[in-house]
Amino acid sequence: MLKVANISFSYQSTPVIEEISFDLEAGKILAIAGESGSGKSTLLKLIYGQYDLNQGAISWQGNEILGPKFNLIPGPDFIKMVSQEFDLMPFTDVAQNVGTFLSNFNLKEKAARTAELLEVVGLTPYAKTKVKYLSGGQKQRVALAKALAKQPTILLLDEPFSHIDNLKKNELRKHVFDYIRKEKITAIIASHDKCDVISHADYMLFIDAGRTLAYKSPQALYQDPQTALIASFFDEFSRIDEAQNSEDRTPTELIIYPHEIKLAHQSELEATVLHSFFRGDHWLIEAEHEGTILKFRHDKSIEPATRIYLNIDDQALERRIY
Numbered sequence: 001m002l003k004v005a006n007i008s009f010s011y012q013s014t015p016v017i018e019e020i021s022f023d024l025e026a027g028k029i030l031a032i033a034g035e036s037g038s039g040k041s042t043l044l045k046l047i048y049g050q051y052d053l054n055q056g057a058i059s060w061q062g063n064e065i066l067g068p069k070f071n072l073i074p075g076p077d078f079i080k081m082v083s084q085e086f087d088l089m090p091f092t093d094v095a096q097n098v099g100t101f102l103s104n105f106n107l108k109e110k111a112a113r114t115a116e117l118l119e120v121v122g123l124t125p126y127a128k129t130k131v132k133y134l135s136g137g138q139k140q141r142v143a144l145a146k147a148l149a150k151q152p153t154i155l156l157l158d159e160p161f162s163h164i165d166n167l168k169k170n171e172l173r174k175h176v177f178d179y180i181r182k183e184k185i186t187a188i189i190a191s192h193d194k195c196d197v198i199s200h201a202d203y204m205l206f207i208d209a210g211r212t213l214a215y216k217s218p219q220a221l222y223q224d225p226q227t228a229l230i231a232s233f234f235d236e237f238s239r240i241d242e243a244q245n246s247e248d249r250t251p252t253e254l255i256i257y258p259h260e261i262k263l264a265h266q267s268e269l270e271a272t273v274l275h276s277f278f279r280g281d282h283w284l285i286e287a288e289h290e291g292t293i294l295k296f297r298h299d300k301s302i303e304p305a306t307r308i309y310l311n312i313d314d315q316a317l318e319r320r321i322y
Contacts, residue, residue, distance in 0.1 A: 002154065002186060004048070007056030009046055012319075016042045018210045019216055022311035024203065026061075027184040029177070031191055031201035031218070033233055039210040040190035041084075044156045047188065048081045050074045060154065074305055086143040090132035094123055099133055101150035117145040120179050122172055136163040144176060148183075155180065157189040161196065173200070189318050194234050198222070206230050227321055231255045236284070238294045252320045258284060260316040261296035265319075267309040276301035 010019040017027070017039050024030050032040045045051055047058055052067035059065060068074050068087040075081065089185050095114050102110045118124045121141040126134065131142060135254040147155060160176070161169050177200040180187050187195055195206055197218050204221055206229075207212040212224055216227055225231035228239070240254040240263065271287035282297045285310060294310065302308065 001038075001061065003057075003059045004047070005057050007046060007058060008054045009042065009051060010054055010244050017046065018214050020205075020207065020210070021056075022203075022205055022212075024186065024188070026186050027202060028202040029180065029187045029189070030203045030205060031189050031197040032205045032207065033191060033197060034207040034213075035229070036192070038207050039159050040207065042210075043207070044081065044158050044188065044321050047154075048075050048079055048156055078153040078274075079156065080146060080147040080154075081149045081156040081158070081172075082140075082143050083158050084162070086139050088131050088139060088142055088146070091130060094118065094134070095127040095143055098144060098145045098149055112302055113149065113166050117148055118176050120148070121145045122168065122175070135170070137165055141172065142163060147158045148179065151183065154186060155185050155187045157187065158189075159191060160189060161191075161193065170181050170195070192233075198234070206233070224319060225255060225321070228253075228255060231257075231321075233265050236295050238292070238296075240292060240294075254317060255321055256294075256312060256316045260299045261294060262311050262315040263296075263298060264309040264311040267311050269310045269312065271308055271310055273302045273304055273306040273308060275304065 004020060004022050006019055006021050007017060008019055032043060034040055042051075047065065049065045049067050049071060052069050057064055065076060079128060091102070097120065098117050099110055099114045102108060102113055115124070118127055121144050123138065123141050123145065126138065131139060134142065140160065144160060161173055164172055173196065177261065189201070191197060197296065201218055203215065204218045205215045206221065208229060214230060216220055221230055222234050223298060225234070231237050235257050237258070238256040240256060271289040274288055274293070276285045277284040277286075278301070283301050284298060285296050285298050285302055286312070287294050287296070296310065
């Protein structure tokens with residue numbers, strides 16, 4: 001088990017990570033999400049042992065992971081990290097980069113292992129191409145394969161698909177996470193892309209300004225996001241101010257996802273259409289009701305100024321944030 005216990009870290013006098021704790025079982029995948037500058041990349045570097053903690057401890061299977069005060073070369077051998085800098089050898093070819101960590105004792109095994117990893121990241125046709133001639137997205141895939149080559153126990157991924165174009169991203173994402181599952185690698189991915197999280201992560205750590213907002217499964221956080229910031233990671237949404245809570249008089253707000261609002265022939269909720277946005281398999285309609293903007297999905301566009309009636313899913317009406 002990876003155990004992160006009450007860790008804090010500052011760059012000089014500026015706090016970056018504050019009192020973060022979580023446990024992650026071996027073989028599970030954790031996604032770290034949050035706004036730019038929230039501390040995602042720094043948290044990965046702390047787990048890797050690249051920086052010394054101000055307080056707390058990080059351990060794997062009971063053994064503490066220490067920083068540069070205790071290790072001349074940061075980063076234990078059983079952890080590999082793919083950062084946004086890639087760390088490749090530009091004047092050697094793709095296969096040589098991927099095989100950097102592989103033994104030369106059995107060259108046939110090395111070649112087979114390299115070929116397997118190039119297949120995982122979709123770079124087989126580029127095996128003999130020098131890295132300096134690759135695009136940014138291709139270099140990112142080489143870095144992924146290179147990190148996987150030594151069969152790490154823990155794999156840390158910092159925005160691993162950020163340079164990959166959408167034509168390749170979905171297929172690559174599936175191949176990489178399928179491989180991680182198959183090899184039972186414990187993986188932590190820092191990402192701003194919900195597609196990295198919803199289908200592949202077992203847990204999601206959402207941080208804001210270096211502090212934990214939530215640590216649950218992606219499904220649990222999607223269904224009950226607790227804050228508008230978390231809800232915005234998953235989808236657009238409508239905010240509906242609710243009457244003050246009858247018990248403690250605390251103002252509350254409802255978070256409603258677009259698929260939870262439907263057109264109706266007649267209802268008490270009447271609105272005026274403002275805009276229709278084409279989203280491929282549906283249209284996102286924005287409508288106004290008593291000063292509140294409501295967003296919902298529909299199978300076709302609706303003319304602006306059209307008066308419509310809407311129904312909200314009953315389960316969505318239970319999703320409150322305070």
